[in-house]
Amino acid sequence: MPNHLFYGDNLTVLRNKIPSESVDLVYLDPPYNSNADYNQLFKTPKSQSGPAQMEAFTDTWTWDDATSGLAVEEVKRSQYQDAAKMLDAMVGFLGKNALTAYLAMPPIHASAAERLGYPTQKPVALLERIISASSNPGDVVLDPLCGCGTTVHAAQKLGRQWIGIDITHLAIGLIEKRLNDAFEGLHYTVHGTPMDADAARDLFDRDDRSKKQFETWACLRVGFIPQEKKGADGRLDGVEWFGPKKEYKAIVSVKGGRSVGVDMLRSLDAVINQQAAQVGVFLTLEPPTSKMVDWARQAGMFEAPGFAAVPRIQIVTVAQAIQHRAHAVNLPAGHNDTFKRAARETDPKLQGALDL
Numbered sequence: 001m002p003n004h005l006f007y008g009d010n011l012t013v014l015r016n017k018i019p020s021e022s023v024d025l026v027y028l029d030p031p032y033n034s035n036a037d038y039n040q041l042f043k044t045p046k047s048q049s050g051p052a053q054m055e056a057f058t059d060t061w062t063w064d065d066a067t068s069g070l071a072v073e074e075v076k077r078s079q080y081q082d083a084a085k086m087l088d089a090m091v092g093f094l095g096k097n098a099l100t101a102y103l104a105m106p107p108i109h110a111s112a113a114e115r116l117g118y119p120t121q122k123p124v125a126l127l128e129r130i131i132s133a134s135s136n137p138g139d140v141v142l143d144p145l146c147g148c149g150t151t152v153h154a155a156q157k158l159g160r161q162w163i164g165i166d167i168t169h170l171a172i173g174l175i176e177k178r179l180n181d182a183f184e185g186l187h188y189t190v191h192g193t194p195m196d197a198d199a200a201r202d203l204f205d206r207d208d209r210s211k212k213q214f215e216t217w218a219c220l221r222v223g224f225i226p227q228e229k230k231g232a233d234g235r236l237d238g239v240e241w242f243g244p245k246k247e248y249k250a251i252v253s254v255k256g257g258r259s260v261g262v263d264m265l266r267s268l269d270a271v272i273n274q275q276a277a278q279v280g281v282f283l284t285l286e287p288p289t290s291k292m293v294d295w296a297r298q299a300g301m302f303e304a305p306g307f308a309a310v311p312r313i314q315i316v317t318v319a320q321a322i323q324h325r326a327h328a329v330n331l332p333a334g335h336n337d338t339f340k341r342a343a344r345e346t347d348p349k350l351q352g353a354l355d356l
């Protein structure tokens with residue numbers, strides 16, 4: 001099953017979606033219990049200030065029987081009896097704690113950071129060496145904690161098939177962007193992220209945590225930077241800079257609720273002024289009312305010198321965002337490069353240099 005990206009908990013995805021003996025090489029780089037929250041850094045235009053990062057994932061290992069215990073049991077039932085004996089002895093000797101919870105997931109570590117801003121991103125050259133040394137062209141490479149997608153990037157470059165899994169929409173959104181930037185016309189399948197308005201509704205309705213994931217996903221879908229701190233009124237969900245020198249600002253307010261109305265556009269208008277932004281986007285699961293459409297039409301236009309005028313307040317439905325991505329929002333001078341761009345891969349035989 002070649003070239004698949006899964007949003008979700010890797011244990012669930014591995015159990016339910018990945019057939020036995022379908023993978024040739026596993027690379028994984030787990031969180032290592034630093035007890036820290038890791039933030040995604042976004043590229044902010046020099047002329048702009050303000051928050052340009054958000055929490056990517058929390059790195060904490062704790063023993064719990066439902067996950068760590070099960071993982072040990074699975075190793076015991078596997079053909080890898082040496083590993084099972086070692087793991088069993090360590091849990092017996094060290095007890096059920098953060099360290100043994102971590103050991104229950106076999107660690108392969110690498111370090112260094114570059115490029116896309118993902119907090120624990122690994123150099124692609126390192127993954128190229130690991131994949132070249134440990135697999136053959138056409139093999140299937142799996143990364144069940146794939147972060148911003150270094151493994152899948154290297155696997156694609158080296159002509160391997162790949163499967164990536166991550167538990168945050170931020171990671172999956174970044175990987176999609178990274179692959180599309182680096183490999184022209186690449187085909188792959190994304191699972192677990194909303195592909196229609198009903199699935200987006202399902203994500204929004206599940207619980208408070210998934211509401212947050214919905215907002216992050218929706219912002220990324222239209223190319224905006226999700227905002228960790230929304231301000232006291234909670235009306236600002238994402239930011240985007242645009243214009244020839246990224247001198248203009250657009251903001252987005254994401255709404256998943258079933259009831260929407262003109263008052264929400266008035267609030268957005270107030271935030272546009274408060275943020276000194278030029279454009280505001282109302283990104284909504286529920287279709288707008290005709291009164292809202294009229295109100296937005298009367299809210300005026302923004303015209304950047306040399307470019308066609310665009311509506312100051314733009315209503316975009318989630319269905320439109322799913323279909324058109326960043327093009328669902330109309331900004332002069334096109335979309336900026338909010339996320340650091342992965343360089344286009346041209347020659348798969350050219351292996352990257354490792355900056356040691």
Ligand SMILES: C[S@@+](CC[C@H](N)C(=O)[O-])C[C@H]1O[C@@H](n2cnc3c(N)ncnc32)[C@H](O)[C@@H]1O
Pocket residue numbers: 008009010011029030031056057118120121122123144145146147148149150151165166167168171
């Ligand atoms: C250390 S980072 C991996 C970085 C990656 N090697 C790269 O180059 O970007 C660990 C990743 O594991 C993800 N993660 C943590 N728990 C997970 C789980 N249960 N299932 C899937 N992904 C998980 C986090 O969201 C994070 O992106």
